[in-house]
Amino acid sequence: MRIGICDTTFARFDMAAVAIDELKNNATDLTIIRETVPGVKDLPVTAKILIEEENCDIVMALGMPGPMEKDKMCAHEASTGLINAQLMTNTHILEVFVHENEEENPKELKKLAENRAREHARNLIKMMFHPKIMRKEAGMGVREGKEDAGPL
Numbered sequence: 001m002r003i004g005i006c007d008t009t010f011a012r013f014d015m016a017a018v019a020i021d022e023l024k025n026n027a028t029d030l031t032i033i034r035e036t037v038p039g040v041k042d043l044p045v046t047a048k049i050l051i052e053e054e055n056c057d058i059v060m061a062l063g064m065p066g067p068m069e070k071d072k073m074c075a076h077e078a079s080t081g082l083i084n085a086q087l088m089t090n091t092h093i094l095e096v097f098v099h100e101n102e103e104e105n106p107k108e109l110k111k112l113a114e115n116r117a118r119e120h121a122r123n124l125i126k127m128m129f130h131p132k133i134m135r136k137e138a139g140m141g142v143r144e145g146k147e148d149a150g151p152l
Contacts, residue, residue, distance in 0.1 A: 001027075001128060004050030004059035005034040006043050011064035013110050015096060015117035019060055022121035027129060040065055040097070041074055044081030051089045058128055059093045062117060067101035075099065092127065096120045098145065116145030 003023060007016035020032055033054045035046050040063035050056045061082055065075035075097060082093050098116055103109040123144070126134040141149035 001029060001058075002031045002033065002054065002056045003124065004047065004054060004056035005032060005062070006046040006050060006059065007034070007036050007062040008039050008043065008064070009036060010039045010066070011062070011098075011113075012100070013064065013098075013113040015062040015064070015098070015113050016060075018114050018117040019062060019096070019121040022118040023125065026122060027125050039063070039074065040078035041081070043078055044085045047082060047093045048085040048089060051085070051091045051093075056091070058091065058124055060096055060120060060124060061093055062096045064098050064100060064113065067099070072099070094120050094124055096144075112145045119144040 005016050005020060007014070016034055016036070020034065023030055023032060033050060033056060035050060037043060037046050043061040043063060047059045047061050050059050063075070063078065065071045079095055079097070082095050086093050096117055098109070098113045100109065103112050123134070140151050143149055
């Protein structure tokens with residue numbers, strides 16, 4: 001299984017390293033290809049390259065948009081680009097964004113970034129190797145990085 005990981009220099013925490021650690025600790029026979037780009041708007045083309053040129057079976061795109069309105073717009077554009085890349089390649093790209101304004105305290109922001117990266121890495125493993133486990137979580141209000149909301 002070939003897994004692509006793309007992340008940014010703009011992020012204030014190395015979420016890719018955490019995701020790779022989680023993948024390596026929970027799955028075997030993985031080839032991980034990592035690319036780092038400046039910002040979130042660079043992630044879609046990098047994810048597409050990982051799929052088309054590096055033959056990745058799935059990609060994680062990790063980023064940390066800033067707190068300003070412009071940053072939110074850039075994150076939305078990046079998200080739209082990632083969706084388009086998925087549709088063009090028929091390959092999943094897990095968007096793992098942590099917005100800087102999700103937590104005011106830097107220690108809590110770091111904790112959120114680490115938890116979200118690890119939990120999405122576990123989602124990737126479930127999607128690719130254990131889809132029945134993921135199916136059991138349908139409608140359960142599972143959240144990545146924070147407390148689960150739970151089912152209604």
